Amino acid sequence: MAKTTTIPTKPFLFLRDKSPFIAAAVASLLILSALWSFIKQAPSSPTATRGCATTTTTTESRDTTFYDDPSLSYSIGSPLKNWDEKRQQWLHHHPSFAAAATGVLMNRVVVVTGSQPPPCENPVGDLLLLRLFKNKVDYCRIQGHDIFYNNAFLHQEMTSVWAKLPPVRAAMVAHPEAEWVLWLDSDAVVTDMEFKLPFEKYGNHNFVVNGWEDMIYEKRSWLGLNTGIFLIRNCQWSIDFIETWASLGPANPNHDELKEIIRATLTDKEFPGDEQSALVYLMLKEKEKWGEKVFIENGYSFSGYWVGIVDGFERIEERYRAVEAAASGLRRRRGEAVSWWYGEMREVYLKGTTDGSGGWRRPFITHFTGCQPCSGHHDPSYGRESCWNGMERALNFADNQVLRNYGFVHDGLGNSSFVSPLQFDSPA
Ligand SMILES: *[C@@H]1O[C@H](CO)[C@@H](O)[C@H](O)[C@H]1NC(C)=O
Numbered sequence: 001m002a003k004t005t006t007i008p009t010k011p012f013l014f015l016r017d018k019s020p021f022i023a024a025a026v027a028s029l030l031i032l033s034a035l036w037s038f039i040k041q042a043p044s045s046p047t048a049t050r051g052c053a054t055t056t057t058t059t060e061s062r063d064t065t066f067y068d069d070p071s072l073s074y075s076i077g078s079p080l081k082n083w084d085e086k087r088q089q090w091l092h093h094h095p096s097f098a099a100a101a102t103g104v105l106m107n108r109v110v111v112v113t114g115s116q117p118p119p120c121e122n123p124v125g126d127l128l129l130l131r132l133f134k135n136k137v138d139y140c141r142i143q144g145h146d147i148f149y150n151n152a153f154l155h156q157e158m159t160s161v162w163a164k165l166p167p168v169r170a171a172m173v174a175h176p177e178a179e180w181v182l183w184l185d186s187d188a189v190v191t192d193m194e195f196k197l198p199f200e201k202y203g204n205h206n207f208v209v210n211g212w213e214d215m216i217y218e219k220r221s222w223l224g225l226n227t228g229i230f231l232i233r234n235c236q237w238s239i240d241f242i243e244t245w246a247s248l249g250p251a252n253p254n255h256d257e258l259k260e261i262i263r264a265t266l267t268d269k270e271f272p273g274d275e276q277s278a279l280v281y282l283m284l285k286e287k288e289k290w291g292e293k294v295f296i297e298n299g300y301s302f303s304g305y306w307v308g309i310v311d312g313f314e315r316i317e318e319r320y321r322a323v324e325a326a327a328s329g330l331r332r333r334r335g336e337a338v339s340w341w342y343g344e345m346r347e348v349y350l351k352g353t354t355d356g357s358g359g360w361r362r363p364f365i366t367h368f369t370g371c372q373p374c375s376g377h378h379d380p381s382y383g384r385e386s387c388w389n390g391m392e393r394a395l396n397f398a399d400n401q402v403l404r405n406y407g408f409v410h411d412g413l414g415n416s417s418f419v420s421p422l423q424f425d426s427p428a
Pocket of ligand 1: 414
């Protein structure tokens with residue numbers, strides 16, 4: 001404990017305070033240190049305000065950590081060695097996060113998501129992206145996860161579908177306190193805000209992805225798994241795994257030849273330049289090396305296909321209402337911060353049903369595969385309206401779960417604008 005201090009040694013550490021006052025002052029670092037003692041006393045500073053504002057305590061260690069090593073890189077293409085030891089050492093120097101190794105924070109998650117840098121071609125694309133991001137922020141707030149939204153290319157060659165790997169790699173280094181990184185494509189909607197990832201299932205695994213073993217290993221299909229959503233452990237194995245996966249992409253100078261090899265290995269991909277085909281190929285080619293630590297998840301909607309889901313939302317809402325009508329405890333108003341507790345209480349009533357397979361449990365993730373909300377270039381087999389309407393319905397279905405804690409409910413799943421107040425003790 002003697003090695004940590006609550007007095008930051010560099011002014012930028014105070015950014016944790018989230019004060020616009022301070023953020024503006026950072027621009028002039030030179031005067032900041034002189035001003036600092038004054039700002040801290042100023043009545044407008046959150047640390048000095050009582051009532052509305054809360055105080056954030058940030059502790060930083062003065063000890064040297066891996067961050068002080070000038071050769072440390074956040075990028076794919078630069079080796080990172082002994083990451084597990086480095087993470088442990090950092091945790092050791094940050095006792096408030098060390099609980100992450102053992103205690104209730106054992107499975108700390110940072111969600112990483114993002115979108116392409118330029119404006120959307122689809123006229124409603126930017127609005128959809130905003131709502132899709134809001135949905136993820138809501139989920140993270142309710143579950144206590146952190147979230148990082150990236151919309152820059154962190155690696156020059158890795159654009160388009162490959163752009164997700166560099167921020168995942170960087171997030172691992174930026175969040176040594178997090179055990180997991182959950183990547184969510186922008187077109188994934190969390191449709192069960194109470195859903196807790198079943199970490200007990202994943203204890204011996206480092207990478208979780210939706211898929212089917214026979215589709216990968218027997219059919220050799222590029223649709224054997226879906227890389228739109230994946231959970232990856234923050235460890236050396238994952239650093240190496242991402243490096244290998246990325247080496248099958250456009251960062252490899254021989255990418256064109258590789259594409260030919262991947263095309264010949266898979267049975268159903270004409271243009272295999274994407275990260276999903278590359279991963280199926282890697283699973284086939286190096287199953288011995290990676291397969292044991294990869295969990296192919298299909299026990300719930302880890303990446304639920306939207307076409308089979310969006311028409312069933314009213315039926316699911318109806319079943320959940322029936323449960324709440326019978327269980328007065330679930331109808332209680334509550335603080336959002338403890339809403340997770342009601343989620344656990346609800347589990348008792350969901351025992352007899354399933355997420356998917358004809359059940360009425362809320363699907364964890366409804367994934368709008370093929371809809372391309374930003375570009376608007378959706379798969380031609382879906383009508384334009386079916387993609388956007390489906391997305392709107394999924395977003396409102398999720399938003400109803402959020403707004404419940406704020407006292408409102410949407411007038412209909414197709415009605416994004418209007419809500420009604422939730423009656424006391426509803427739906428009794
Ligand atoms: C949304 O709800 C409002 C108020 O109930 C109603 O006037 C409006 O027509 C609804 N819009 C749609 C698209 O359902």
